[in-house]
Amino acid sequence: MAELVDSMLDLLRRLPPTKIEDNVSALVQISPDYADDLLGNVDQPLKLKVDKATGKEYLACDYNRDGESYRSPWSNEYDPPIDDGTVPSPKLRKLEIAANEAFDMYREMYFEGGVSSVFLWDLDDGGFAGVVLLKKTLSPALPSEPSGSWDSIHVFEAAERGRQSHYKLTSTIMLQLITRRESSDGRANNTTGKDGDAWKHDGEVSLSGSMTRQAEQDHPIQDSTSHITNMGRMIEDQEIKMRNLLQEVYFGKTRDVVFDLRSMEDLEKARRQRELQKELVGFIKR
Amino acid sequence: MDPAQRSQAISRFLLQSPPGEINDVLNDVRNIISDDESLEEIVHPALKEYNLAQFIVADVPGADHNSIVSDAARVNGEDDRFLDPRSKTSFRFDHISLETSEPEVVEPDAESEPFRVALESSVLTYLAAHFHDGTASVFADPQSSTRFIVQIVANKYNPVNFWSGRWRSEYVVDLDAKTVAGRILLNVHYYEQGNVQLETSHQSSITFPPTITPSNPSGSASKLLALIADQERAYQESLSDTYHEMGEKTFKGLRRALPLTRQKLDWDRVLGYKLGAELSASKGVFGGGS
Numbered sequence: 287m288a289e290l291v292d293s294m295l296d297l298l299r300r301l302p303p304t305k306i307e308d309n310v311s312a313l314v315q316i317s318p319d320y321a322d323d324l325l326g327n328v329d330q331p332l333k334l335k336v337d338k339a340t341g342k343e344y345l346a347c348d349y350n351r352d353g354e355s356y357r358s359p360w361s362n363e364y365d366p367p368i369d370d371g372t373v374p375s376p377k378l379r380k381l382e383i384a385a386n387e388a389f390d391m392y393r394e395m396y397f398e399g400g401v402s403s404v405f406l407w408d409l410d411d412g413g414f415a416g417v418v419l420l421k422k423t424l425s426p427a428l429p430s431e432p433s434g435s436w437d438s439i440h441v442f443e444a445a446e447r448g449r450q451s452h453y454k455l456t457s458t459i460m461l462q463l464i465t466r467r468e469s470s471d472g473r474a475n476n477t478t479g480k481d482g483d484a485w486k487h488d489g490e491v492s493l494s495g496s497m498t499r500q501a502e503q504d505h506p507i508q509d510s511t512s513h514i515t516n517m518g519r520m521i522e523d524q525e526i527k528m529r530n531l532l533q534e535v536y537f538g539k540t541r542d543v544v545f546d547l548r549s550m551e552d553l554e555k556a557r558r559q560r561e562l563q564k565e566l567v568g569f570i571k572r
Numbered sequence: 573m574d575p576a577q578r579s580q581a582i583s584r585f586l587l588q589s590p591p592g593e594i595n596d597v598l599n600d601v602r603n604i605i606s607d608d609e610s611l612e613e614i615v616h617p618a619l620k621e622y623n624l625a626q627f628i629v630a631d632v633p634g635a636d637h638n639s640i641v642s643d644a645a646r647v648n649g650e651d652d653r654f655l656d657p658r659s660k661t662s663f664r665f666d667h668i669s670l671e672t673s674e675p676e677v678v679e680p681d682a683e684s685e686p687f688r689v690a691l692e693s694s695v696l697t698y699l700a701a702h703f704h705d706g707t708a709s710v711f712a713d714p715q716s717s718t719r720f721i722v723q724i725v726a727n728k729y730n731p732v733n734f735w736s737g738r739w740r741s742e743y744v745v746d747l748d749a750k751t752v753a754g755r756i757l758l759n760v761h762y763y764e765q766g767n768v769q770l771e772t773s774h775q776s777s778i779t780f781p782p783t784i785t786p787s788n789p790s791g792s793a794s795k796l797l798a799l800i801a802d803q804e805r806a807y808q809e810s811l812s813d814t815y816h817e818m819g820e821k822t823f824k825g826l827r828r829a830l831p832l833t834r835q836k837l838d839w840d841r842v843l844g845y846k847l848g849a850e851l852s853a854s855k856g857v858f859g860g861g862s
Contacts, residue, residue, distance in 0.1 A: 289603060296596070299767050300596060301590075304769075305588060312584070384843065391837070395837060397827050398828065434822045434825070436826040463822050465818060493768075496767055499765065515839035536823075543728065543770075547705075552702070553700065553704070
């Protein structure tokens with residue numbers, strides 16, 4: 287059984303991130319018995335929902351889902367409403383409200399828009415766990431402008447040990463960037479044959495993916511709000527690190543592979559030059 | 573899920589496979605389905621479609637070069653037999669093992685062959701100049717002696733370092749219409765602790781100058797390749813621009829590297845602000861706060 291879910295996860299790690307939702311739903315239909323195992327282990331782009339009580343937007347994922355309903359962090363209500371939906375204990379709900387406010391500010395400072403949601407739940411051993419969700423979508427004003435989306439899913443566990451707390455954090459960031467280009471947009475790539483017409487062209491560049499990293503740390507706690515400042519710092523540091531990594535991998539690594547497939551320079555010329563150089567060196571040595 | 577939908581879903585998984593990872597995808601699918609008999613019926617046509625669309629490279633029996641297996645290479649009326657115009661050989665191709673067999677000599681069309689050979693020679697020179705691990709095939713359209721299809725594919729698979737990439741380009745040269753219609757397709761997969769994919773598509777077309785004529789094969793072929801080389805260079809440059817723009821503008825637009833203050837958040841104050849704002853709101857005396 288574990289093997290089957292592993293194969294599903296390996297498959298999803300290989301297939302295009304842009305198709306993850308379709309592929310997950312196909313896998314769930316092929317093997318409905320493993321649906322929960324799969325959905326609990328795979329990160330999908332966050333869905334936007336509107337809290338009917340407050341009118342505020344929130345994010346939906348597997349962590350605030352109960353059956354077909356999703357809980358809003360703002361009103362604590364499930365939509366569609368259910369009678370016995372799981373909610374945090376009153377004490378944890380208080381912390382959840384404060385965490386939502388804190389990460390709403392974090393969102394504004396770093397994302398200057400978008401939506402955030404924090405969900406907490408009690409653990410059997412007395413500790414608690416939670417997820418911090420952030421999403422921002424860029425919709426271009428013109429078709430030639432790039433569009434994109436950023437989804438952060440930070441899942442954490444907190445275990446208090448006296449005046450310290452141990453935190454385990456698993457962070458996934460999903461990023462998608464799409465640019466469409468046409469000859470008429472006036473930018474590069476209008477080449478002209480000597481006495482012929484110019485090439486007409488159009489195309490699309492899509493860069494998408496997800497990346498997951500983990501961190502474990504101990505931090506002192508004074509009261510329950512210490513958890514927010516501790517998690518806040520951990521998540522902030524992790525997002526900064528991962529943003530740099532994404533920049534490296536998305537824009538550095540994939541570009542390098544392209545330029546490795548096709549060389550801008552004339553490889554034959556370079557080869558001849560190297561040979562000539564070798565000859566010259568040999569000549570001088572003599 | 574009914575059987576028809578299930579087989580469609582399985583085909584879609586295979587067709588989405590990144591460069592060089594079709595066997596890994598196939599293994600995953602086999603584990604998930606575990607009903608090998610019904611699976612083979614789905615896998616064979618899906619792999620065939622995948623191979624043709626991805627310009628899979630085949631060892632030509634008896635030749636020391638490779639050729640591209642694609643729709644343009646299909647030998648009419650014969651299933652799974654493909655043509656390598658360069659060695660004038662057709663061969664049977666196994667879409668699962670990727671092995672070739674049963675070579676047969678193919679007599680080329682006398683009318684189109686001189687231009688095709690000239691075009692092939694220019695393409696191979698261009699291929700050696702710009703592709704590290706490239707394969708190219710030049711086909712004459714069996715329906716028209718003035719229409720040719722140039723296909724180029726370059727693959728790099730590096731599973732040890734978790735990446736793979738594929739460049740495909742195709743140009744349909746029509747000497748009567750004096751046009752070239754091209755496309756470039758790029759796929760890059762980077763999957764170390766994640767799954768990042770670049771997917772690009774690019775279509776282009778040009779009406780070429782009257783100096784390119786069927787009566788002057790070698791001169792015309794090198795002029796055509798100069799046009800193609802120009803287009804591919806320009807495409808790569810525009811891709812660099814796109815990378816720059818996405819990295820600078822779009823990425824920043826999604827999430828800043830640091831807040832406008834250029835400092836990380838002061839989390840103690842974040843909580844303090846909120847508490848203060850709440851207090852003033854509940855008392856309703858202090859207005860909007862500072």
